[in-house]
Amino acid sequence: MNITKHxxxxxxxxxxxxxxxxxxxxxxxxxxxxxxxxxxxxVASGDKMAVVTVSAKRLTGEEKLAAGSRG
Known part of the structure; x- marks a missing residue:
């Protein structure tokens, strides 16, 4: 198709x-x-503020290595 024609x-x-x-x-x-x-x-007035609490056990050195070698 000749583009100059079109x-x-x-x-x-x-x-x-x-x-x-x-x-x-x-x-x-x-x-x-x-x-x-x-x-x-x-913050000073005491209005509602979102608070996140994370409760988990800490990993040992061996558990960290095992978790890192999976992926």
């Missing part, structure tokens, strides 16, 4: 893809970043 069609398709892509990208809202750092006033 250059007008290639141009029209490229422009239509560009315009439709631009239209679709404008429909997507921008991301809004929020900061969720712990505020000193919130």
């Amino acid at each position: 250059m007008e069609a290639v141009f029209v398709v490229a422009i239509s893809l560009g315009v439709s892509g631009s239209y679709l990208m404008d429909a997507i809202p921008e991301a809004q970043a929020r900061s969720y750092s712990a505020d000193a006033t919130m």
Whole structure:
């Protein structure tokens, strides 16, 4: 297929893809970043705070080596 013969069609398709892509990208809202750092006033006031407690036995040296050699 000789592309120079169909250059007008290639141009029209490229422009239509560009315009439709631009239209679709404008429909997507921008991301809004929020900061969720712990505020000193919130900590001092005694509001609810998530606390995670992990209870497990510590591994011995042999158990660490055995766990590391599995994968």
